[in-house]
Amino acid sequence: MIKFLQIFGQGILYVVLSPFFLVILAFYVVYTALVMIFMFLKMIILFFAGKSVFADLPEDIEAEQMKNKLRDEKLAKENPQTPPLPYPYPPYGYPGYPYPPMPGQVINQPDVKEIDAKPIDVEEEKKDEQ
DSSP: HHHHHHHHHHHHHHHHHHHHHHHHHHHHHHHHHHHHHOOOOOHHHHHHOOSSOOOOOHHHHHHHHHHHHHHHHHHHHHOOOOOOOOOOOTTTTSTTTTOOOOOTOOOOOOOOOOOOOOOOOOOHHHHHOO
């Protein structure tokens, strides 16, 4: 009798839980269908954009870096660059070229004398030339 009640109880449990199981299964089916449609559209867009759907593996990234390094070395050998020309002014610290001022530091500069200057008249120069 106890064996019969155990089997009967399991049957009732299955009958009560089966609608919940079917609802969960239905949600899973809808979710996977939406993911399939989304991935399909994403793959089409990326295909026509010329990109890959999947990310590069670490080995692919390392191989690409090695290829770029070899290509740069080869270009450097074929087209050697001339060293840059030296800066035309002597660096700070040479006589006459003190170190750059610190923020807030006042630099003693000679007074600049103003002179009276007349604007140049182009018409008078043309008359003088003729």
